[in-house]
Amino acid sequence: MIVRMIRHDRSTRSASGANRGESHHGWQRGAVAHQATRPRAGWLVALTLLVLAMLGVLVFVAAWVVGGRALPQINSVQSLLPQGSQSSTQEEERFADDGAASTPLTSTDLNLIPIDASDATLPGAPESTEIQQIPLDSLNALKSLGWSVPHLAGFGLATEYAETGVVDGVRTVQVRLTDGEHRLDISETRPEESGVELAALESKLDDVVDTSAAVRETLALRTGDDCQLYVSEESQEWTAAMESSRVQYVVTSDLPAETAEQISNWVMATDRSRVQVLPIVPSGSERLERGFEELLAWLTD
Structure with a gap:
């Protein structure tokens, strides 16, 4: 009887040990399975982040490339002029190559401000000179070509229009600034090629001022340049009139004569400072912004 009880106890302990062993092995298998699941989920998250990062880089590179292609290629003032823009020598109708009459584009078609014939005059330019308007939204592009007039803004004056013409390889760009009551015309003349020489500065004044009926004064400007000032009491x-190395300026205004010296200093100081900002190169942010705009336009079309 005692022997049987002992055997029963041993078998019971063996069964309990077996149960505990199975439970232990089951917990180990569950832990291993859990550990195997976590790396898989981590790889999925990492892969997703990697794909998103690659897409972001691709979009960034595409915007940079497209933004560079979208930048306007400006190499001359002529390239800024719209085809058929208003000029002082336009005929009432033009004839095509086949002899058929065609209607020229008007200033309204080109979103340009009409200019009276008396205003469409460049200093030193003969009456036969074709004078064309420069769209105001293109005026800023002249900065990269070395012109000073786009930098001239101040004294409470806003740009009303800009015009240009070429005489014997010498180009003049003139802007009119106004406050609604007074006007300020600033013309800038530069040779278009290195071998072209400028005419005498006095030759540009005949159509602008009657020098015989005006009081003449020579001003010494802060830049070291001389300025010839003509004041007409009648008008x-x-x-x-001012000039420097390969550039000439003629400024005419009905502002008080007391402002002439200040404005002349402003013009020549601008001519000096513009050299410090050449060449004008769009910043990286501007290029990216232009590129994203182009990409967005493609997606929305």
């Missing part, structure tokens, strides 16, 4: 206008 209540003044004209200032």
Whole structure:
């Protein structure tokens, strides 16, 4: 009887040990399975982040490339002029190569401000010179070509229009600034090629001011340049003429004559400072912004 009880106890302990062993092995298998699941989920998250990062880089590179292609290629003032823009020598109708009459584009078609014939005059330019308007939204592009007039903004004056013409390889760009009551015309003349020489500065004044009926004064500007100032009491206008290395300026205004010296200093100081910002190169942010705009336009079309 005792022997049987002992055998029963041993078998019971063996069974309990077996159960505990199975439970232990089952817990180990569950832990291993859990550990195997976590790496898989981590790889999925990492892969997703990697794909998103690659897509972001691709979009960034595409915007940079497209933004570079979208930048306007400006190499001359002529390239800024719209085809058929208003000029002082336009005929009432033009004839095509086959002899058929065609209607020229008007200033309204080109979103340009009409200019009176008396205003469409460039200093030193003969009456036969074709004078064309420069769209105001293109005026800023002249900065990269070395012109000073786009930098001239101040004294509470806004740009009303800009015009240009070429005489014997010498180009003049003139802007009119106004506050609604007074006007300020600034013309800038530069040779288009290195071998072209500028005419005498005095030759540009004949059509602008009657020098024989005006009081002449020579001003010494802060830049070290001389300014020839003509004040006409009859017309209540003044004209200032200045020149530097391969550039000439003629400024005419009906502002008070007391402002002539200040404005002349402003013009020549701008001519000096513009050299410090050449060449004008769009910043990286501007290029990216232009590229994203182009990409967005493609997606929305």
